[in-house]
Each structure stands twice: as C-alpha cells, then as structure tokens.
Amino acid sequence: MGDMVEKSSEEPLVSLDNEGSRKMGELVEVSSGDKVKFDDTGLSMVLQNGLENLRLENSLTDVILCVDSMEFSCHRVVLAAASNYFRAMFCNDLKEKYEEKIIIQGVDATTMQMLLDYTYTSQVLITKQNVQKVLEAASLFQIISERTKPRMHEFQSEVFMIIGGCTKDEKFVAEVTCLDPLRRSRLEVAKLPITEQEMESENKKWVEFACITLKNEVYISGGKETQHDVWKYNSSINKWIQIEYLNIGRWRHKMAVLGGKVYVVGGFDGIQRINSVETYDPFHNCWSEAAPLMVNVSSFAAASYKKKLYVIGGGPNGKLATDKTQCYDPATNNWSLKSPMPVEAKCINAVSFRDHIYVVGGAMKALYSYSPLQDTWCLVTQFTHERASCGISPCNNKLFITGGRDEKNEVIATVLCWDPETQRLTEECVLPRGVSHHGSVTLRKSYTHIRRIVPGAVSV
Incomplete structure (x- = not known):
C-alpha cells in the first residue's frame, strides 16, 4: 500500500503520494550537447x-473478480502490474488466466x-x-510499498512445510502440512500436483x-x-x-x-548413481549444465553457504555410504573436497543456518554441524533413535527436525526442535x-488464512 499519514484523532487516515499532494507532474528538460531529454512527470498520472x-466506463475490461455476492470488472494487465498475486495468476499457465470470472476468497467485498x-x-x-483488514488484504495480494513492508510482518509468520512423503505402509501422501510453531497453527496449503486416479492407484x-x-x-x-518433472509452489495464489x-x-x-539460481545435484537415474548437476534460471525458465560431482552419490545432504554449494555424504552404491564433503564454487565451475564428516552416512539432509551447515538423518542418531569458514565438524546433540530420511528446516531462529525412520524401519511422527x-x-x-522421504522447507505465509490445529490431529 502507499504511504499513510497517521493521526491520533478519530479522523480517517488518507493515503497520499510522496509529496503529500495530488498535483500534476512537471515537464523536465535536460540538455546534453545536441540531445534533449524530456521527462514528463505528469504522464503517469x-x-x-x-x-x-x-x-x-466498463471499457476494455477483460476479467470479473467475484467477491461474496459482488462483481468487479477490471483489466488483467492493471491487476498484474500492481499485484504479484495477480501477476502469478495471469502470467502462468493457470486456468484463471483464461477465465472470464474469477472467485476471490480470503477478503470481503468492501475491502476488495x-x-x-x-x-x-x-x-x-x-x-x-x-x-487491519486493508493491510491483511494488501499482504495477501502483495500490494505493498517499501514503507509498509515492515508492518506486514505483523500479519505474516515464518512457517515450515512438510511436503509429501511415505507413511508406515509405504503409501505415498500428497498432503502438504504447513506449521507455524509460534502460533501453534496450521495453514491450508495446496496438495502436491496429482490426479484422483493416481491417488486411488x-x-x-x-x-x-x-x-x-x-x-x-x-x-x-x-x-x-x-524423474524429469519440476514444479513451483506460489504461496500468493496457493497453487503449484x-x-x-x-x-x-x-x-x-x-x-x-x-x-539466485536453483541447483539440482546428483541422484539416481534408475540404473546408476549420477554426477550430473543442473542449474535453473527462473527469469528465462531454462536449465543448463554445471560441472559434475567428483563422486557420484545419491541420498546425500546438500546446502549452500555464502557463495558455495556443499554436498555431504551419500551413497556411492546401494550398500555403502561415504563421509566425503564436496564443495562447488560457481565462480570457477569446479568442485573440491573439504574435511570429511565424522561418520559415513546416507539418507541424510542438511540446512544452512547462521554460520554453519547442520546435517541429520541416516543411522547417525545425532545432529552434526559443519563450519565452512573453518572447515571443521562438530557433534551438536544426540538422539535416542535413528532418523533416516527425515527433514530439517530453520524456522524462527530454531531448527525443526521432522519425521524419518528409526532403526526398526518404522516411520516417526514426532517433530524435534533444536x-x-x-x-x-x-x-x-x-x-x-x-512420514519419511518428505520435503521440508521454510517460507513466510500470511496468518490471516491460517486454520487452527484440530485438537488431536497435531498435539503440542
């Protein structure tokens, strides 16, 4: 939202432009040699x-927003230019891109x-x-000025998502659980992209x-x-x-x-462990190759710190695990070996937090940290059970360790906090x-659409 003049009286607060007035702009002439540049500051108005x-006049409108029982005729291009929410909706291959009427939820008609x-x-x-309603709606639609952004933290929470995974009977789950540890709340999040037929089978x-x-x-x-699929979850419109x-x-x-790029590293192609590394450019929506790993591994841990990427442990084959720490420098497009882990491990995960990389999972029964600055390892804390293929996410200045499988190969439901x-x-x-073999990430979500945890569903 635009800048606001705050008053202590009961009078309404009115949004103003940066100069506190609505006067038309001026025609500014700047000369440089034989060139003259005119800057008509009033054209934007x-x-x-x-x-x-x-x-x-309802002229050239091409979309109708339906809120409660009211309809608002608008221009897609205007909405997309002003709001990242509508930009994501109209500039990606979603059904709303072509629909004449779009139902908007999470806001009342007056606020819309x-x-x-x-x-x-x-x-x-x-x-x-x-x-409060206006600020919450502005946060939802991402219509926020630089001055207003700090205020929006009042309506947002840092949350961690538990994405998909396998249950005790090896069944796939498409649910995405989004938890807010501060407010003990759960957010409604779109399931992984999958059809009903796929779920039933x-x-x-x-x-x-x-x-x-x-x-x-x-x-x-x-x-x-x-194996080749890549999807992106846009939290503004809650869609994959x-x-x-x-x-x-x-x-x-x-x-x-x-x-600013996404790296996909190593893994298994159905026949062998691979050393392939691909980088994704979000602006051009394309993948390109980077230097391959020094050691082919799968089920390893990976995290970035400052300007380098670290690949830790993993399985060079179906039975063995490695303790190697591989480091990639994009400036030289080369890999090098760093100090090895204290133990050989696979089915592990890692996250960069403050000045360390934390590694958990496998048969370690422990949480380890690696210092990229000192190239040293340290035992952080120990567990009572293994947590193979668990998840780890930083959230609200703490580390959350989710799910996994114990030494009896039974799935774990507890969430630990370090x-x-x-x-x-x-x-x-x-x-x-x-759940195990799931994804675990952190992001910010508006708490205006949080659904409280159902008693008994998630106990705290």
Missing part, C-alpha cells in the same frame, strides 16, 4: 486517470473495493476500523523427490515416477505451477539455491501420522 475512467480503488487511483480511505508419483525455496517460492523436482523439465531425470537427489541459544533439544509436536 494521465495514464492512471485514463485507466480509472476505462474501469468506470478499497484495494481496487487504490490500484487504479493511488488513493484509499483508511480508518482505525478498517486498517497408490501411485508413488512424488517419492524421493527434492525441494528447496527461492524468493518465498517452493521448487520440487524429480521423483521415482516423475509446472516449469521447464530437467534435462536428466533423477530421484534421491538434492536441490539448493546459489546466486534451540541453539539454550542448546536444548525438545519434542515440539506430533504429526497426524508418521
């Missing part, structure tokens, strides 16, 4: 007024009218009675895939039956969007983010069911 008039007025005019009437579509977050969007890739396929299909691999400040390991909650 003329365009805005013209778009508002077109909306009022105010946001549309603001989008087309830069003005909105704010009162103490409606300010117990299809293991999303098994042993990989996932990562970039700019608050979740990327998933590969899997036993989806398919993007460009991998060049080399794989599962039991890992993903990482480095330099607090680096107190150096304590505690049981945070119990999931509705045990």
